[in-house]
Amino acid sequence: MVDCMRERVGLGLKLVDEIGGLSDDAVAVAVAASISGSPFRLTALLPLLTFSEKRGRQALAELEELIVIVALEDHYRAFVSLGLEPNSLDGRQAGAHAAPSPREQEVARLVAQGLTNYQIGVRLGLSERTVETYIRRLFRKLNVSSRSQVVAWQMCQENVRLPLMANDPVEHTST
Numbered sequence: 374m375v376d377c378m379r380e381r382v383g384l385g386l387k388l389v390d391e392i393g394g395l396s397d398d399a400v401a402v403a404v405a406a407s408i409s410g411s412p413f414r415l416t417a418l419l420p421l422l423t424f425s426e427k428r429g430r431q432a433l434a435e436l437e438e439l440i441v442i443v444a445l446e447d448h449y450r451a452f453v454s455l456g457l458e459p460n461s462l463d464g465r466q467a468g469a470h471a472a473p474s475p476r477e478q479e480v481a482r483l484v485a486q487g488l489t490n491y492q493i494g495v496r497l498g499l500s501e502r503t504v505e506t507y508i509r510r511l512f513r514k515l516n517v518s519s520r521s522q523v524v525a526w527q528m529c530q531e532n533v534r535l536p537l538m539a540n541d542p543v544e545h546t547s548t
Contacts, residue, residue, distance in 0.1 A: 381407050381408045381410075382404060382407065382408060384407050385403055385404035385405075385406070385407025385408065386404060388403055388407060388441070388452075389403050389404065392439060392441060395435065395436075395439075396432065396435060398424060398428050398429070398431065398432035398435075399432040399435040399436055401422055401423075401424070401432065402415075402418060402422065402429060402432040402433060402436065403436060403441065405418040405421040405422055406418060406442070406450070406452070407452075408421065409421075411450075411451045411452040411519075411521075411522060411525070412445050412449045412450060412451040412521050412522075412525070413449065413450055413451070414448050414449055414450075415429050415430065415433060415448075415450070416448075433450060436450075437450070440453055441453060443525045443528050445521065445524065445525060445528070451521060451522060451524070451525035452522070452525070453525055453526065472514070473510075473511055473514050473515070474510075476507065477507055477510055477511050477514070479497065480493060480497070480504065480507040480508060480511065481511055481523050481526065481527045482527060483496060483497075484508065484511075484520055484523050484524060484527070485523070485524045485527035485528065490504040490505055490508065491504075508520075508523070511523055
């Protein structure tokens with residue numbers, strides 16, 4: 374457990390070092406988010422931070438402005454900087470950071486719409502297994518490990534924010 378936490382903190386610090394020029398609050402939020410994992414909620418990070426929710430929101434805005442994170446909904450954020458997976462530290466992951474093909478980008482758009490592999494296959498005239506292959510390639514090229522991270526990448530490409538989901542609990546703001 375300690376090794377896992379140490380690795381996550383190291384990844385957060387590596388991310389902060391690569392970006393540079395962040396406020397102390399943005400650094401703290403980025404490191405706390407790397408510990409929490411992506412996607413994350415600010416309310417989940419607050420116990421790890423020594424400042425108010427208002428300052429946390431300002432730090433999130435700074436990270437969003439620099440396109441380090443993207444808002445998935447009003448309450449969730451995900452990293453756009455895709456070097457947060459432990460197996461990417463040495464840069465030897467095959468295909469990492471290669472541009473997705475037009476077909477992979479099409480699959481990413483459908484993943485972002487919430488379609489299952491089967492539904493994507495029907496829409497594109499592909500087998501479910503072929504869709505799985507495209508998604509695995511996307512994961513490798515984008516250096517991500519979840520569909521939600523593909524959604525975050527896709528949203529960044531389109532500069533889009535998803536609306537708040539109706540069943541999502543409301544996050545209260547304290548000033």
